Amino acid sequence: MSSADNRRFQKKVWWIAAGFFGFGFALIPLYNIACEHVLGIKLEQGAMDAQAAAATTVDESRLVTVQFVATTKSKLPWQFSAETVTMKVHPGALNEAWFDATNVSERDIVGNAIPSVAPNEASLYFNKTECFCFTEQLLKAGETRRMPVRFVVDPRLPKETNTLTLSYTFLENTVATKRLAESNQAAAPAS
Amino acid sequence: MATHAATDHHADHHDDHDHKPAGFWDRWVFTTNHKDIGTLYLVFAFVMFCIGGAMSGVIRAELMSPGLQFVEPYFFNQMTTVHALVMIFGGVMPAFVGLGNWMIPLQIGAPDMALPRMNNWSFWIMPFAFTVLLLTLFLPGGAPAGGWTLYPPLSLQGGSAVAFAIFAIHMMGISSIMGAINIIATILNMRAPGMDLLKMPLFVWTWLITAFLLIAVMPVLAGAVTMLLTDKFFGTSFFNAAGGGDPVMFQHIFWFFGHPEVYIMILPAFGVVSEIIPTFARKPLFGYQAMVYATASIAFLSFIVWAHHMFTVGMPLGGELFFMYATMMIAVPTGVKVFNWVSTMWKGSMTFETPMLWAIGFVILFTIGGFSGLMLAIVPADFQYHDTYFVVAHFHYVLVTGALFSIIAAVYYWFPKWTGRHYSEKWGKFHFWWTIVFVNLLFFPQHFLGLAGMPRRIPDYNVAFADWNLISSIGAFGMLCTPVFMFLILWHAKKHGPKATTQVWEGAHGLEWTVPSPAPHHTFTTPPVIRASDLAHGDPTH
Structure with missing residues (x-):
């Protein structure tokens, strides 16, 4: 060659x-x-249509336990907790759970909550109509916010699944926080 | 056997005047000669083994007793991380590329590698890559300390070392890809007439398959570390959960590279052992074609088992079962290979020269590493073993007593061909038995530590683990002597060893044993006429 x-x-x-x-x-x-x-793991975290959620038939014969876990990454100086730790819900019914977050630092921070459903096969059947995790959350220094999650458990949830865990981890959105700090600085001399 | 067509063609190339370039600079820095580049790779790998070995010395010294003795935990983490990177990318891989450079053209009757200048370049990138990597030890913030697997977010929390390490990995990757391209081009385009694919020595076969694995996965590693780089410095969110990325995604991409990488480090070892055992058993290799197909199946399977490194990240059950069974399936072709090596020795006229001892040591101890791998493949068991010393014991059995043993075996086996001189059998055997004792003292107790629950990558441990750790550290200090032995044995042989014949070993077959010892600077400048008896594995139906 x-x-x-x-x-x-x-x-x-x-x-x-x-x-x-x-x-x-x-x-x-x-x-x-x-x-x-x-x-069969749902990665799409968008909202479910509220009308579709309301139209779901409620399975009164079944109760599913939903657990809530709230954590923050160690680098985010927020306190974050779930008001209710467990709920028993009927599949198909619209439920509401509340979470509290406090920014305990001296600066304004933008955070994003990352949701996760366990067991992950059940994630297909857990639908949120409204969630603080859909948007960035800006907490000013010392600010506290009470935030809701509204959700429906799909009645098609496999029979062997009786307990779901919904966990949120708050992480600092460093890019948005930096942008916020810059715009604050830019705004300060003008005002 | 000693004289025939191939040597006759090169009778004019005595080692006295075989056209070596004069001067150190021209000979080594600008070299395009496959033998010189092979030597450079092997010397480089030896230096890297010594540096990586010194780091493991720090690790084992710290782990000799519970509590913190010698180093800060953060420095300990740098040692575990850099030890792995140096040993994998600086030790094992360049050593095999060096052996490939030296032996592939000789074994297929080619005058040189297909792309000699690229060959030079692919070697000379390596010293720079490792200078950059090792430089990070002296940077403020230290070397990468998040483990060689570079999992984010931990790996991104380092300082400027992250950028240096990623740049070094990019350079190593380019070097490996160039080496692999060269080997594929050489094997596919440069074989002497009559050297059909299914008559090639197994070392050539395993390297051909390894080179394809390198082409397929080194770019994936480059992509993964590029994503780490842009996540840290350019505001992307491939693996940043706050920005919508997924840290577990990195593990999937990394192990898509990482598992074939494991076979990149062991397939050439299979080739070396498949050359040595027939020579000293004085029998053709049992099941030559089965060996080729087994190697190819292992290479294929290596692409569909990556997630067994991450069973505990929370995969769906279906995924865990798939990866468990696919992983266990690899035991079948690997078992074929072990069976064939043993069958080759069966009723052979065996002698136990140093290379054969290392090869037999390889077969036995690599198989132990294979069995512990099989244990780790079992999902429910892996949940217990994950990230413990059991994993450390497993991969050191396959990499040290597997890959490294085969490299040492290959060096003893081909050294007389390279230098024209024999090493001392007495001291070669001493080197082997010393290593066998201490390597098992070093790594076998780590199985017990792992089963008892000692986590890896932690500088301190429960006092319950103290005794086995002490024994393991004694083994490590014994092992630290072995590069010194090897260096002295080979140095002495180069200077004062008895002259080797052309065939070197009584039972050796293959084209490399038809050129004089030492192999002249240029060989096979005209293609050799190959007779069936010159082929390493004789008739391919064997």
């Missing part, structure tokens, strides 16, 4: 390597698709 052949061959293999570099990034959407369609 001539060295020109080797160079052509080399070019081809470099393209394959470049393809795998791209594949590394493509794994993110691929895993998300696999999660939702193969393993």
Whole structure:
């Protein structure tokens, strides 16, 4: 084989390597698709349509325990807790739970709450119509906020699942917090 | 066997005047010769093994007794992290690339690697990559300390070391990809006439498959660390939960690289052992084709088992079962290989020269590592074993008594061909038996520690673990002597060893044993005429 052949061959293999570099990034959407369609884990955290929720038939014959867990990442100086730790709910009924968050630091912070449902197979059947996790939460220094979650447990929830855990972890949204601090500084001399 | 067509072609290439470039700079820095680059890789790997070994010395010294003795916990974490990176990317991988560079052209009758200048480049990136990585130890904030797997968010909490380590990993990745391209091009395009694919020595086969794995997964690692880099410095949120990313996603991407990487480090070892055992059993390798197909199946399966490294992240049951069974399936082709090595020795006229001792040590101890891997594959058991010393014991059995043993075996096996001189059998055997004692003292007790619940990567531990840790540390200090032994044995052999013949070993077959010892600077400048008796594995139906 001539060295020109080797160079052509080399070019081809470099393209394959470049393809795998791209594949590394493509794994993110691929895993998300696999999660939702193969393993049945709901990653989409958007709100359920309130009318659809109201139209769900309530299964009065069944009670499901819903537990609430509220935590913050250690670097976020907020106190965050659930007002109720467990609730017994009928599948199909619209329920409401309240959470409290206090910013105990001296600065304004934007946080995002990341929800998670366990067992994760049940995440398909847990629908939120309203949640503080859908938006960024800005707490000024020392501010306290009471925040609701409204949810419906889908009556199709598998029979063997009797307990669901809804956990929220608050993390600092560093980008939004920084933007806020900058706009405050910009606004201060004007006022 | 000693003289035939291949040597006749090169009778004019005596070691007295075989056209080596004059001068250190031209010979080593600008070299495009596969033998010199192979030597550079092997010397580099030896230095890295010593540096990584010194770090493990710090780790075992600290773990010799409970409580904190010698180093700060944060420095301990840097040691575990950098030890792993140095050993994997600086030790095992370059050592195999070095062996491949030296032996693949000799074994397939090629004059050199297909892309000699790229070969030079792929080596000379490595010293710079590791200078950058090791430099982080002296930066404010220290070296990366979040474990070699670089899991975010922990790995991103370091200082500027994060950027340095990622840059170093990018360079290592480019070097590995270039090395792999070169090996694939050499094997596919440069074989001597008559060296059909299914007549190639198994070392060449395993390297061909390994090179494909490298091409497929090193870019994925590069992608993963690039995402870490942009998450930390450019405001993206691939793995940042607050920004909508997912930290567990990193583990999935990392282990999509990481599991094939495990086989990148062991498949060439399988090749080395498949060369050595037939030589000293004086029998053709049992089940040559089965060996090739088993290697290919292991390579394929390595792509569909990654999540067994992360059973405890909270996967759905279906996922855990799939990854458990897929992982256990790897035991089948691996079992075929072990069976074939044992069958090759069965009723062979065996002698136990140093390379054979290391190869047999490999077969036995690697199999122990394989069995503990099988235990770790069992999901309910893994929940207990995860992140304990049992895992540490497992992967050191496959990497130290597996990959490293095969590298040492290969060096003793081919050293007379490289230098034209024999090492001292007495001291080679001493090196082996010393290592066998201390490596088992070092790693076997770690199984017990792990089963008892001692977590890995922690500098302090419950006093209940004290005795086995002391024994393990004694083993480690014994092991720290072994690079010194090996260096002295090989240095002495190079200077004063008895001259080796062309065939070197009585039972050796293969094209590399048809060129003089030491192998001249240029070999097979015209393709050799291959006779069936020159083939390493004889008739491929064996």
